[in-house]
Amino acid sequence: MWKWLHSYADPQKAYNLSGRLLPWFATLAIGFIGVGSIWGLLFAPVDYQQGDSYRIIFIHVPAASMSMSAYMAMATSAFIGLVWQIKSADWAAAAIAPIGAVVTFIALITGAAWGKPMWGTWWVWDARLTSELVLLFLYLGVISLYASFEDKVLAARAAGILAIVGVINIPIIKYSVEWWNSLHQPATIKITEKSSMAPEMLYPLLINIFGFGLMIGAITLIRFRAEILARNGMRPWVRELAQAEGVK
Amino acid sequence: MNKGISFTQAFFTLLKRDLKIAIRHKGDIFNPLLFFILVVTLFPLGIGPEPQVLTRVAPGIIWVAALLASMLSLERLFKADFADGSLEQMLLSPQPLSLMVLAKVLAHWLLTGVPLILVAPLLAVLLHLEANSYGALMATLALGTPVLSLLGAIGVALTVGLRKGGVLLSLLILPLYIPVLIFATSAIDAAGLNLPYSGHLAIIGAMLVGSLILAPFAIGASLRVSTN
Secondary structure, X not given: OHHHHHHHHOHHHHHHHHXXXXXXXXXXXXXXXXXXXXXXXXXXXXXXXXXXXXXXXXXXXXXXXXXXXXXXXHHHHHHHHHHHOOHHHHHHHHHHHHHHHHHHHHHHHHHHHXXXXXXXXXXXXXXXXXXXXXXXXXXXXXXXXXXXXXXXXXXXXXXXXXXXXXXXXXXXXXXXXXXXXXXXXXXXXXXXXXXXXXXXXXXXXXXXXXXXXXXXXXXXXXXXXXXXXXXXXOOHHHHHHHHHOOOO | OOOOXXXXXXXXXXXXXHHHHHHHOOHHHHHHHHXXXXXXXXXXXXHOOOHHHHHHHHHHHHHHHHHHHHHHHHOOOOHHHHHHOHHXXXXXXXXXXXXXXXXXXXXXXXXXXXXXXXXXXXXXXXXXXXXXXXXXXXXXXXXXXXXXXXXXXXXXXXXXXXXXXXXXXXXXXXXXXXXXXXXXXXXXXXXXXXXXXXXXXXXXXXXXXXXXXXXXXXXXXXXXXXXX
C-alpha cells in the first residue's frame, strides 16, 4: 500500500490526481453547503430561547470546527514533509494555511455577531475565544514565515516546524469549554452519546460541517495545483502543459 | 588520540563559553533589564497613578513586560554564532545538537531571566502589588521565564537566517507565550485574594517540563533548517 501511495509524491501525478478530484470535491461542497444552509436558515425550527439569531450556528460551528481540522491537516502534511522529505506534502501544507486562516477569521466574526444578541457583547476574553484567536495568530505566523524565505524548500521546512509546535493549541481550544468556566456553551454535538440538540437542527448543521470540509478540500486542491506549478516551473511537463494552454 | 568529550563536559564548556561572552558584552545583560524596567514605568504614567488601579493591573504589567523583554533579548541568542560560523561548527560536532542548544538556552536564561526575577519584586513595590502576592510573583517568574526562553528559542532558531527576522519573531512566539501569561497572572491574582494557587503553579511547572523535553529537538531541527 505504501508503494502505491508513494507514487503520488511525484509532482506530476499529484497534480493530475488533484485535478481529477477537484470537480468531485467542488460539486459535493456546493451541494452540501447549499442543502445545509437552505435547510438550516429557512426550514429548521426556531429556537425557543434564542429565536432566529441562533441560525448563525449553521455557519459558525462548521467554520470553527473546520478551522481546527484544517490546522491538523496542515500540521500532518508538514510532519510528513519533514519526516519523509516529501515535497508535495510541504506544498499541501502551504496550500492549506491561508484557507485555514480565513476559516478561523470567519469563525471569530460569526461568533462575535452571535455573541452580540446573546451575551450582549461582541467579545469576551474567555478561554474558547482567546484560544481561537491564538489559532488565527498561529496561522498568520506560518503564512508569513513561509513567505519570508526566498528558498521555498527551506520556507516549507521552517513553517512546518512552527505548524507542528502550534498543534499544542488544538486540544486547548477543543477542551477549553470543559476545563474552564466559559461563557461559550459546551459542545452540543457528541459522537459517542446522544447530541443535546434537536435532530431538525442537528442534521442541517452536520450537513454544513461536512460541506465546509469538502469546500476546504476543494480550495486546497486548487491552491495545491497552483503551488505545484509554481514550484515546478522549470520542469518539462509543466512547460508542455503551458504550451498546450497557449502560453509562450 | 581523539577520545572526544563527554556530554556533561560539552554541556558545561558551551555554557561557560556563552556566559563568558555575555559578561564581556555587558549590554546584552543590562539592555533587556533596562527595557523591562522602562516598560513597567510607562504604565503608571499611562493609566494614572491611583494605587487601587495599579494593584489590580500589576501582575499583568510585570508579566507582559517580562514577555517583551525576554523576546527582545532572545534575538541575540544565535545571531552572533550564526554570523561568525561557530553555529555551523556546533551543528557539525559529534555531540547531540539538542544538548548544546539546551546549554545555550540555559546560559541565556541565567543572564536575562534571573536578573529579571531579581528586579521584579522591586517593580512590584512601585506598582503597589498586593502584599501576599509576592510569593506567587516570584514562583511564577521562576517557573515561567525558562519556558519563555525555551519557546522563544524555537522562533529565534527559525528566523536566524533571515535579515528581517525581528518583526516576524514577535508574530511567531508571542502566541506561544499566551498560555504562560494566562496561568502566571491568574496565579498571582489568586494569591492576592488569599486563594490557593498551587494548581496554576503545577500547570506552569508542567509547561516547563514539557518544553524542557521537547523544545531542544524543535530548536535543533529549526537550526538545521536555518543554516542549511
